[in-house]
Amino acid sequence: MDMPLPKLQIGDAIEAVIDYFTINFAFITRAVSDLMETGIDVLVDAMLFFPAWVMILVFSGLAWWMTRRPRVGIFTLVGLLLIWNLELWEPTVSTIALVLIATVIAVAIGLPIGIAAALYGGLNRVIMPILDFMQTMPAFVYLIPAIPFFGLGPVSAIFSTVIFAMPPAIRLTCLGIQQVPKDLVEAADSFGANRMQKLFKLQLPLATPTIMAGINQTIMLSLSMVVIAAMIGAKGLGGEVWKAIQRFEPGDGFEAGLGVVIIAMVLDRMTQRFGTKKKT
């Protein structure tokens, strides 16, 4: 039975806002879209310019170097070789490119917001509920408004991915700075350090492991969203899965899914220990 009160027109209101932005600002978002699409293409083409085995060796070496663990390097090598063997190299590269770009944007926006939230209590109280909202709203919902702004394709995917993946970067940056021991902040104060000196000489260095954990989470969320974003025309492994769904090819779907799993594990292992202190 319907409620006797008339329905609140929340949906209409949101639509009106989105329409307004689409009509008045679409020329900007479309320009951004074109620019970014070019950027994505360049990145993907660059990675595909080299033979697959060269890139696989480069990635494996990078994984080894970043973690200082040969095991991670070997796992990366085997995993990527399997992906190549499954003839999924091209979509994998495009997925990696999307994740990379979305992560860079999310961190570039999220880090300053996180810092500001840590330093200004008032801002913190405003931002945290918004982050809760961003994280709990079903990810698919972000896909819808992305389309009128950026059109079908990878840019829309990146837009919704950034929104979905940014909260942990903000949250953990904020947390990391707040967790810097009070007596260290006091020590910096006692030597006459100003806000910026405290931030760069004390708070950010000490918050680095926590911030890196946030970036790690952002990367993982980016990956999951990039896959979902295949529904609005992002290519890559998600696109392969989406194709398999539409054609009911469970085998192909599983293979593409396996590719996602491998990429997720590689990215996770590579970035997990990034923030921890290296000591001789």
Add this chain to the structure above:
Amino acid sequence: MPPQIKVENVYKVFGRDAGRAVRMIEEGLGKEEIMQKTRLAVGVSDASFEVEKGELLVVMGLSGSGKSTLLRCINRLIEPTAGKIYIDDVDITQLSEKELLALRAKKFGMVFQRFALLPHRTVLQNTEFGLEIQRVPVAEREQKARNALELVGLKGWEDNYPEQLSGGMQQRVGLARALAIDPDILLMDEAFSALDPLIRREMQDELLALQSRVHKTILFITHDLDEALKIGDRIVMMKDGRIVQIGTPEEILTEPATPYVEKFVEDVNLAKVLTAGSIMHKASAVTFPKDGPKTALHKMKEIGISNILVVDTDRRLIGQVSADGAIQLARKNVPSLESIIQRDVPTVHPEERINEVFAEEKFPVAVVDEKNRLKGLIIRGAVLAALAEKRSS
């Protein structure tokens, strides 16, 4: 010359509408009452004192006495609610934020209870911190930091990380970091309290040795009276945010201003600070070599002692005779004490400290001056009695 630090009627009340609490303090209400009535916490109330250049002033009180708050008011890490603080005649409560940061960077070196070293920096980089804040050129700050580390005995540890060092060594880094900026004033907040007793004493000795070379104005916070007595030129005693007494260690011990201080002082091993001269008894009973054993015995009996000191006519100490020996002489009818004088009497100079006297163990101990003239004597039982007497007077 103006005092280096002058604190005038400083109050610190935590919470909103702090002025109300200040008025209540002025009306004579205590910390507890104000807390009950207004929910405001009084940190410091009506503190006034001065610190001279080159002086080591200890602020001593139990936790919650407001000593750390008072210290932080002096470089405005905590804003005082009311009152004035002068550093070299400049009222720092009036400084702008920018001036304040410059003042902290130039004038103050602070040392913290829990060291507060930056874990991501090496010992050298930690020591350079203050200079870095002042934007001192790299080469110069490295040189100054190395000098400071050498001063605290950490040469060779420059490239280690704090966590690789023991507590005592970490605090040396803390001290070097403060000294590296060559501040006029060192603020030391329970600087040695986190160290184990042996290291703590060692650090106290080293601080004193260091101070005799660098002559900084030092404000040292502690809850340990032994520490205060050992290192302080003067001591500020605090209780419930108020200063209850200011004085030299000797004054605090011998003339406690309030029952609170007195009670505090009771727990202290007084022997550590009192000198032989200040507790000796007047040697009213002495005997002379020409005296016969019966005279000597009579004098001993009179004041109830078993040994008596023998002096010459200029009161120069010759030795002592025991009652036992005198009795035997008396039985044999020997008229002179000469044959039984023991010449190895333990002696002390009046300036000597009591703990060293106690180590002698043989009593009585004669107190003699440079010319071996007898000034007084210390008897085992009388030592403690004298101390107790002094305290209650």
